[in-house]
Amino acid sequence: MEADNSRTEEYLESIYKLQQEQHPVSTSRLAEHLKLSAPSVSEMVKKLTGKGLVFHSEKGVCLTDDGKSLAKKVIRRHRLSERLLTDILGYKWDEVHDEACKLEHAISPEMEDRIAESLGNPKTCPHGHPIPDKEGNLVKEKVKPLSELKAREKGIIVNVFEEDPNMLKYLASLGMLPDVCVKVEEIAPFGGPLIVCVAGSRYALGREVASKIKVK
Amino acid sequence: MEADNSRTEEYLESIYKLQQEQHPVSTSRLAEHLKLSAPSVSEMVKKLTGKGLVFHSEKGVCLTDDGKSLAKKVIRRHRLSERLLTDILGYKWDEVHDEACKLEHAISPEMEDRIAESLGNPKTCPHGHPIPDKEGNLVKEKVKPLSELKAREKGIIVNVFEEDPNMLKYLASLGMLPDVCVKVEEIAPFGGPLIVCVAGSRYALGREVASKIKVK
DNA sequence: TCATAATATTAGGTATACCTAATCAAAAAA
DNA sequence: TTTTTTGATTAGGTATACCTAATATTATGA
Numbered sequence: 464m465e466a467d468n469s470r471t472e473e474y475l476e477s478i479y480k481l482q483q484e485q486h487p488v489s490t491s492r493l494a495e496h497l498k499l500s501a502p503s504v505s506e507m508v509k510k511l512t513g514k515g516l517v518f519h520s521e522k523g524v525c526l527t528d529d530g531k532s533l534a535k536k537v538i539r540r541h542r543l544s545e546r547l548l549t550d551i552l553g554y555k556w557d558e559v560h561d562e563a564c565k566l567e568h569a570i571s572p573e574m575e576d577r578i579a580e581s582l583g584n585p586k587t588c589p590h591g592h593p594i595p596d597k598e599g600n601l602v603k604e605k606v607k608p609l610s611e612l613k614a615r616e617k618g619i620i621v622n623v624f625e626e627d628p629n630m631l632k633y634l635a636s637l638g639m640l641p642d643v644c645v646k647v648e649e650i651a652p653f654g655g656p657l658i659v660c661v662a663g664s665r666y667a668l669g670r671e672v673a674s675k676i677k678v679k
Numbered sequence: 680m681e682a683d684n685s686r687t688e689e690y691l692e693s694i695y696k697l698q699q700e701q702h703p704v705s706t707s708r709l710a711e712h713l714k715l716s717a718p719s720v721s722e723m724v725k726k727l728t729g730k731g732l733v734f735h736s737e738k739g740v741c742l743t744d745d746g747k748s749l750a751k752k753v754i755r756r757h758r759l760s761e762r763l764l765t766d767i768l769g770y771k772w773d774e775v776h777d778e779a780c781k782l783e784h785a786i787s788p789e790m791e792d793r794i795a796e797s798l799g800n801p802k803t804c805p806h807g808h809p810i811p812d813k814e815g816n817l818v819k820e821k822v823k824p825l826s827e828l829k830a831r832e833k834g835i836i837v838n839v840f841e842e843d844p845n846m847l848k849y850l851a852s853l854g855m856l857p858d859v860c861v862k863v864e865e866i867a868p869f870g871g872p873l874i875v876c877v878a879g880s881r882y883a884l885g886r887e888v889a890s891k892i893k894v895k
Numbered sequence: 896t897c898a899t900a901a902t903a904t905t906a907g908g909t910a911t912a913c914c915t916a917a918t919c920a921a922a923a924a925a
Numbered sequence: 926t927t928t929t930t931t932g933a934t935t936a937g938g939t940a941t942a943c944c945t946a947a948t949a950t951t952a953t954g955a
Contacts, residue, residue: 467941470941489902489903490902490904491901491902491903499943500944501903501904502903502905502906502943502944502945504903505903505904505905506904507942507943509904510942548793551767551797552790552793552794553793553797554793558789562787562789562790565785565786565787566782566785568785569781569782569784569785571778573778574764574768574778577764577768577769578768580769581767581768581769683911686911686912705932705933706932707931707932707933715912715914716913716914717933717934718913718914718933718934718935718936719912719913721934722934723912723913725934726911726912
C-alpha cells in the first residue's frame with residue numbers, strides 16, 4: 464500500500480506553523496487553517512496519532528519528534544520551491560505561496576538537494592523565513608514584531624509572517640522586504656498607525672500589518 | 680467539489696502515448712502501462728467517457744478532442760519539467776522521467792509559461808520529443824527507427840522512444856543522443872545486431888534498442 | 896451556580912479510486 | 926465447429942479523506 468503523503472504533509476505543516484503562535488494547536492484552529500470541517504480534522508488527527516506523528520495534550524495537538532522532523536522536511540521543500548520560483552522563474556514574492564504548496568508534495572529528496580545546490584544553498588525563503596537544512600536544523604533569529612518598536616527606534620526586517628498576496632504586494636510597494644532597514648518615526652496613540660521611514664519615504668502603517676513584520 | 684485531476688491526467692497521458700503504437704488503445708494494454716488492474720481501468724475509462732474526454736470504439740479507447748487537448752497540456756508540462764530538471768537543475772536525461780511524472784500534476788498554467796520562458800521556449804524534451812505549444816500544436820518530424828536504415832546509411836537521431844533509465848544511461852554512454860549523427864556500418868543477419876558508427880567509434884547495437892531510436 | 900457559548904467528538908454518510916473473483920464475449924487454435 | 930485463450934466487464938468489497946447533524950465536553954459569564 465504505497466501512500467500518498469500529501470494530506471499528511473499538509474496537516475503537519477499546518478500544525479508546525481500554527482504552534483508557533485499557539486503552542487498546543489486546537490483542532491478548530493487547525494480546521495480553520497486547513498479550510499476543513501472540525502470532524503474531518505479530529506478524525507485525521509487520530510490517524511496521525513496512530514502513525515506516531517502527533518499526540519494529544521491537554522489543550523490540543525502537538526507534533527512528536529517524528530512529526531516535527533517530517534514537518535521540517537516539508538517546510539524545507541516549500542521554502543526551496545519558493546526560492547526556485549522567485550530566483551529562477553522570476554516570480555514575485557506574493558505569487559509563490561500557493562504554487563509552492565503544490566510543488567512541495569511533488570519534490571523528491573534528490574530534487575530537493577539539486578534545487579538547494581542550484582540556488583547556492585539559500586538560508587531563507589523570499590519572505591525571510593529560515594530554510595531548515597537537510598538534518599532539520601533551523602536557525603531562528605531573535606526578532607520582534609515591528610509593532611513593538613518604540614518611537615525613534617530602528618530595525619532591520621527579518622521576515623514577514625503573512626502569506627496573503629495582497630498584503631505582500633502592498634509591503635513590496637513600500638519597499639518593505641527582508642533586510643531592509645525601517646525606522647519608526649512615531650506611534651499614533653489609541654491603537655493608531657505607526658509612522659515609519661523606509662528608504663527615505665514615510666508611510667503610515669496599521670498595527671495589524673506591523674505586527675506581522677518581524678525585525679531585529 | 681474541487682477535483683484532484685492527477686489521476687485523470689495520468690490516464691489521458693498514457694492513452695495518448697499508447698495510441699501512437701496501437702491506435703485504439705485496449706484496456707488491458709492501458710492497465711499494464713498504468714500498473715493497475717483491468718477492472719480499475721475499465722471503471723475509470725467509463726468515468727472519463729462520462730466527462731467527454733474519451734470514447735469507446737470497436738477495438739478500444741480513443742481520446743476525444745477535449746481529451747487530446749488535455750493530454751497535450753499534460754505532456755507539455757511533463758516535457759517542460761524534464762527540461763527544467765536537465766537544463767537548470769543539472770539532472771541527466773535518464774533521471775528525469777519519474778520526477779517529471781510527479782511534477783507535471785503540480786504545475787499551474789502560469790508556472791508552465793514561466794518555465795517555458797526561462798528556458799527559452801525549448802522545442803523538445805531531453806529525449807528529443809516535441810513539446811506541444813500553448814495551443815497544443817505539436818510539430819512531429821518525419822522519422823524512422825534506426826533499425827530500418829540499410830547498411831551504409833546515415834541518420835541523425837531525433838528522439839529515443841524509451842524511458843527506462845538503464846537503457847538511456849547506456850545510450851548516453853555511447854554518445855547516442857538527439858542531434859547526433861549515426862552511420863549503420865553493417866547489419867548482422869538473422870536478427871543480429873547493427874554495427875553503428877557514432878563520433879568515430881563503432882558499436883554493436885541490438886535490434887530492440889535500435890528500434891527505439893528514431894532518426895531522420 | 897447555572898446557562899450559554901465555544902470546542903471536540905461520534906455517528907452516519909458520500910465520493911474516489913483502487914482491488915479480487917467471477918462472468919461474459921470475442922478471437923484464435925484445434 | 927468446438928475449445929481454449931485472451932480480453933473486458935460486472936459484482937462486491939476496501940481504504941482514504943472528506944462531509945453534516947447530533948452529541949458530548951469544557952469554559953465563560955451572568
